[in-house]
Amino acid sequence: MSTETCDLAVIGGGVHGASVALFAARAGLRVTLFDADALCRAASGTNAGTLTMQMTRAALIPYAMEAHKMWTDASRWLGHDVGVVACEGLSLAFTEREEQILSDRATARGAAGAPIRLITPEETLKIEPNANPGIRMASHCAIDGYANAYLTGIAFRRALLEAGVTIREYTPVIGLEPTGQGYDLKLRDGKASARQIVLAGGVWLEPMMEMLGLRLAIKTLVNQLAVTERAAPLMRTVVCIASGLLSLKQFPHGTVVIGGGWQGTGDRDTNSHRATTESMIGNVRLAVHAIPRLRQTRIVRSWTGFESETADALPALGPIPGFEGAWICGAVHSGYTSAPYTAHCLTQAILGGEPDMPLFPIDRLLTAPLRDPQRSTH
Amino acid sequence: MTPRTEIADLIVIGAGPAGANAALAAHNAGLKVVLVDEAAQPGGQVWRAPITAKAKQSPVKDIDRKMGDALRQQLVSANIHILTDTQVWSADRQPEGFEVGTIGEAGTVFLRAPRLIAAPGAYERILPFPGWTIPGVFGLAAATALLKAEKTLPGRRIIVAGQGPLLIAVAAQAVALGLRPVAIVDAASRADWAKSLAGYARQPRQLARGMRWMAQLTRARVPYYRQHEVSSATGADSLAGVTLRSLKSGETRTIDVDTLFVGNGLTPADEVFRLLGADQEPCPISGTQRVVCDELGRCSVPGLYAAGDAAGIRGALPALHQGRIAGLAAAHDAGALSGAALSAALASSSRALTQLQPFADASCRLMRLSGQRVAAAPDDTIICRCEDVRAGDIRKAINQGAVDINQLKHFTRLGMGPCQGRICAVNAAEIIRQETGAAVNSTRLTPRGPIRPLETAQLIGEFGYSDIPIPKPAPL
Ligand SMILES: Cc1cc2nc3c(=O)[nH]c(=O)nc-3n(C[C@H](O)[C@H](O)[C@H](O)COP(=O)(O)OP(=O)(O)OC[C@H]3O[C@@H](n4cnc5c(N)ncnc54)[C@H](O)[C@@H]3O)c2cc1C
Numbered sequence: 134m135s136t137e138t139c140d141l142a143v144i145g146g147g148v149h150g151a152s153v154a155l156f157a158a159r160a161g162l163r164v165t166l167f168d169a170d171a172l173c174r175a176a177s178g179t180n181a182g183t184l185t186m187q188m189t190r191a192a193l194i195p196y197a198m199e200a201h202k203m204w205t206d207a208s209r210w211l212g213h214d215v216g217v218v219a220c221e222g223l224s225l226a227f228t229e230r231e232e233q234i235l236s237d238r239a240t241a242r243g244a245a246g247a248p249i250r251l252i253t254p255e256e257t258l259k260i261e262p263n264a265n266p267g268i269r270m271a272s273h274c275a276i277d278g279y280a281n282a283y284l285t286g287i288a289f290r291r292a293l294l295e296a297g298v299t300i301r302e303y304t305p306v307i308g309l310e311p312t313g314q315g316y317d318l319k320l321r322d323g324k325a326s327a328r329q330i331v332l333a334g335g336v337w338l339e340p341m342m343e344m345l346g347l348r349l350a351i352k353t354l355v356n357q358l359a360v361t362e363r364a365a366p367l368m369r370t371v372v373c374i375a376s377g378l379l380s381l382k383q384f385p386h387g388t389v390v391i392g393g394g395w396q397g398t399g400d401r402d403t404n405s406h407r408a409t410t411e412s413m414i415g416n417v418r419l420a421v422h423a424i425p426r427l428r429q430t431r432i433v434r435s436w437t438g439f440e441s442e443t444a445d446a447l448p449a450l451g452p453i454p455g456f457e458g459a460w461i462c463g464a465v466h467s468g469y470t471s472a473p474y475t476a477h478c479l480t481q482a483i484l485g486g487e488p489d490m491p492l493f494p495i496d497r498l499l500t501a502p503l504r505d506p507q508r509s510t511h
Numbered sequence: 512m513t514p515r516t517e518i519a520d521l522i523v524i525g526a527g528p529a530g531a532n533a534a535l536a537a538h539n540a541g542l543k544v545v546l547v548d549e550a551a552q553p554g555g556q557v558w559r560a561p562i563t564a565k566a567k568q569s570p571v572k573d574i575d576r577k578m579g580d581a582l583r584q585q586l587v588s589a590n591i592h593i594l595t596d597t598q599v600w601s602a603d604r605q606p607e608g609f610e611v612g613t614i615g616e617a618g619t620v621f622l623r624a625p626r627l628i629a630a631p632g633a634y635e636r637i638l639p640f641p642g643w644t645i646p647g648v649f650g651l652a653a654a655t656a657l658l659k660a661e662k663t664l665p666g667r668r669i670i671v672a673g674q675g676p677l678l679i680a681v682a683a684q685a686v687a688l689g690l691r692p693v694a695i696v697d698a699a700s701r702a703d704w705a706k707s708l709a710g711y712a713r714q715p716r717q718l719a720r721g722m723r724w725m726a727q728l729t730r731a732r733v734p735y736y737r738q739h740e741v742s743s744a745t746g747a748d749s750l751a752g753v754t755l756r757s758l759k760s761g762e763t764r765t766i767d768v769d770t771l772f773v774g775n776g777l778t779p780a781d782e783v784f785r786l787l788g789a790d791q792e793p794c795p796i797s798g799t800q801r802v803v804c805d806e807l808g809r810c811s812v813p814g815l816y817a818a819g820d821a822a823g824i825r826g827a828l829p830a831l832h833q834g835r836i837a838g839l840a841a842a843h844d845a846g847a848l849s850g851a852a853l854s855a856a857l858a859s860s861s862r863a864l865t866q867l868q869p870f871a872d873a874s875c876r877l878m879r880l881s882g883q884r885v886a887a888a889p890d891d892t893i894i895c896r897c898e899d900v901r902a903g904d905i906r907k908a909i910n911q912g913a914v915d916i917n918q919l920k921h922f923t924r925l926g927m928g929p930c931q932g933r934i935c936a937v938n939a940a941e942i943i944r945q946e947t948g949a950a951v952n953s954t955r956l957t958p959r960g961p962i963r964p965l966e967t968a969q970l971i972g973e974f975g976y977s978d979i980p981i982p983k984p985a986p987l
């Protein structure tokens with residue numbers, strides 16, 4: 134195995150790592166992308182694909198708005214299809230308390246720049262005639278939509294190859310050593326080296342940071358989804374509810390994906406996770422409550438994936454303190470939506486420039502180091 | 512309203528020869544058993560109960576019918592708690608044991624028990640060829656199910672094709688119904704059958720029945736194409752013609768027919784085992800995968816047992832004994848049967864299994880579908896019928912970097928339809944293996960529930976908004 138040094142090694146080929154690798158390669162760096170599995174087979178290939186402002190944290194709305202533009206224009210910068218559909222989005226309130234949550238959240242997200250307004254049940258039913266007429270209120274966002282997440286891997290693979298990125302799948306990085314000029318990456322059979330590195334391991338950011346002797350707590354959520362068989366057109370918008378525990382949309386081929394962060398069970402260390410029947414029944418009931426005609430469909434599959442979250446539920450995006458040329462990118466809430474733009478901002482910093490929007494440096498999240506950080510000397 | 516839960520000492524999935532005998536053995540040893548089957552009556556595939564008046568009235572000289580009637584009588588006499596017309600759709604491990612989700616007339620019912628015997632039988636394989644999804648093409652196994660339940664077969668001009676003993680069984684019964692096949696198309700050679708004779712001779716009654724069937728076919732002068740396979744079928748909305756190809760010379764001929772019955776062996780129904788994370792191994796005889804279990808049916812997951820065709824294709828009589836053994840083992844492991852009592856009770860079934868093995872091996876060898884034949888499918892052959900993914904699409908995806916079957920699913924939607932990859936996954940895996948030399952592990956789809964498509968209405972039942980346990984809202 135050659136140990137030729139590349140300019141940038143990206144570790145983790147989800148939507149974050151793949152985007153950084155793509156942008157950095159386009160900017161002229163020699164990039165190698167490592168993934169323990171195949172590209173975008175973890176969260177980035179199995180998520181619900183919702184590109185919504187109504188589930189995005191207020192602090193991330195400006196990033197998500199920019200990223201939404203990128204997703205709807207994917208043919209231009211990505212060059213390959215991920216099945217993006219832009220449409221309106223609705224978030225529904227069924228109780229008084231939910232009305233309160235909805236208006237608070239609509240206000241906060243509106244203030245952050247999302248075109249969200251509160252609408253009456255009548256207006257809601259005009260936009261989405263199959264919605265439950267018993268709703269009390271809805272918030273409407275003109276900018277919403279979805280992608281077909283399982284196409285993420287194939288689309289990025291093509292783009293990355295065209296951009297000259299070396300893709301190394303089924304190649305976990307198992308150790309990291311600062312060398313002074315960069316980093317040595319320990320692989321199962323050999324090693325690689327790079328001037329700069331990006332850790333983009335999703336929920337596995339925690340063990341990756343441990344390779345540098347740093348302790349960054351990453352909470353592992355086991356999100357669960359279900360999908361119906363192909364059905365006649367039932368809905369045309371992305372439908373959520375005030376609490377954020379439902380996301381629903383019908384894909385052009387007719388299947389309806391039901392999600393919203395209901396939890397399955399799983400274990401990050403063994404990379405095993407599975408759906409629970411309680412969550413499935415709860416989530417599907419909520420879906421049917423929102424769009425009653427879903428009662429006539431059949432559920433063909435449910436599945437789960439790991440979503441990562443930091444202690445304050447804001448991203449880990451920026452330089453790794455004490456490690457020159459080492460960067461971290463991930464743990465973004467509703468991270469699929471914002472990924473291309475947050476990755477764009479991080480890449481600007483990697484290239485030595487000023488990012489278009491501020492990063493989320495992780496100094497705030499680091500607890501006591503596991504061992505003395507070996508500072509690289511330049 | 513929360514779904515109902517039933518608690519037992521043992522859950523048995525499948526009331527075929529294996530599951531029904533497992534339930535009987537465990538029940539007789541004192542366990543509280545619940546037996547579930549999606550069919551209207553116990554009996555499984557081979558001992559399926561007649562449904563229509565015509566099928567019920569036909570003379571009961573068939574041994575399968577006799578065995579089935581006897582089994583149904585035994586279940587009634589023993590007063591086994593059995594849920595028929597009830598589909599198993601989930602299987603979960605919990606700290607106290609297993610939870611099995613079922614759906615039937617009563618809606619969703621969860622079964623819980625510290626032990627679970629899974630005996631859901633097998634699925635038929637069909638070697639994909641251009642046109643295999645045209646209406647008018649049926650499985651051989653589906654034909655046997657129709658024959659048993661309704662004593663009828665569709666079609667006027669039929670071909671019976673494929674491999675293994677079902678071929679002869681279906682062709683002969685078609686003749687008996689007055690529906691003489693235009694051709695029998697058998698992948699095996701005379702020598703292949705001759706090799707199996709020694710095994711078959713160990714089961715004289717079955718052998719005699721097989722010989723009777725062969726004699727009927729000879730008398731009816733049904734053209735018999737040995738070492739041939741169906742290479743394509745044509746027709747738009749219904750079948751119009753079938754092209755046969757000699758496996759030796761490659762020569763082809765086309766025959767006008769309106770119905771084709773075709774089947775190429777069986778593969779274990781393994782969803783329950785895979786959902787529960789039980790270890791799998793390649794099955795040397797059928798060429799597909801099977802669950803790993805010891806001689807008492809115990810799987811790698813504690814408390815889980817496998818029996819019958821689901822544990823590796825062996826046929827009805829071995830299934831009966833495997834079921835009985837697993838039932839006794841579960842009773843013993845639950846403390847209802849001493850070690851000595853277990854050994855004593857096992858002896859007869861263990862002996863029978865040993866004796867039956869050569870017969871099972873003989874059938875399996877004839878039914879084995881070679882991977883090369885699957886992987887040779889022309890580019891325009893549909894592999895995944897739910898999502899219309901063709902052999903050429905798969906080869907293209909492999910060229911673009913899909914080296915395992917889960918990646919292939921993302922690239923092509925293969926296996927994403929209602930059948931969950933039950934039919935296509937083994938065949939797609941053969942194409943991947945052929946093109947990439949991939950290891951077996953990377954050729955299995957990640958198991959996902961539900962085991963069968965679920966009617967949403969049945970799953971969720973009637974409920975009020977306040978019945979939904981809505982977790983804490985996500986952070987703003
Ligand atoms: C079920 C589900 C539904 C979701 N729905 C939505 C939604 O509708 N909208 C939305 O915006 N967001 C959604 N999300 C969140 C979104 O999917 C994630 O935020 C995003 O995909 C995370 O991307 P990532 O690249 O950070 O991580 P991942 O996609 O998890 O990628 C991390 C990669 O790192 C690799 N890796 C790990 N360890 C190593 C190692 N040692 N060496 C090399 N590689 C390694 C892994 O194999 C993996 O490919 C959902 C998440 C889930 C799980």
Ligand SMILES: Cc1cc2nc3c(=O)[nH]c(=O)nc-3n(C[C@H](O)[C@H](O)[C@H](O)COP(=O)(O)OP(=O)(O)OC[C@H]3O[C@@H](n4cnc5c(N)ncnc54)[C@H](O)[C@@H]3O)c2cc1C
Pocket residue numbers: 524525526527528529530547548549550554555556557558597598599600630631632633634635651652653655656680777780818819820821825826827828830962963
């Ligand atoms: C369609 C078909 C037809 C066959 N016909 C013949 C034949 O004519 N002659 C012959 O010798 N062999 C036949 N075989 C082979 C035969 O199945 C076996 O030899 C024998 O029946 C095995 O017994 P078993 O108890 O293991 O499984 P089976 O007899 O298949 O019994 C399994 C039982 O499990 C039930 N089941 C499966 N999944 C679920 C679920 N998710 N929920 C609820 N219930 C479930 C089924 O309804 C079935 O009753 C056939 C096989 C198939 C697949």
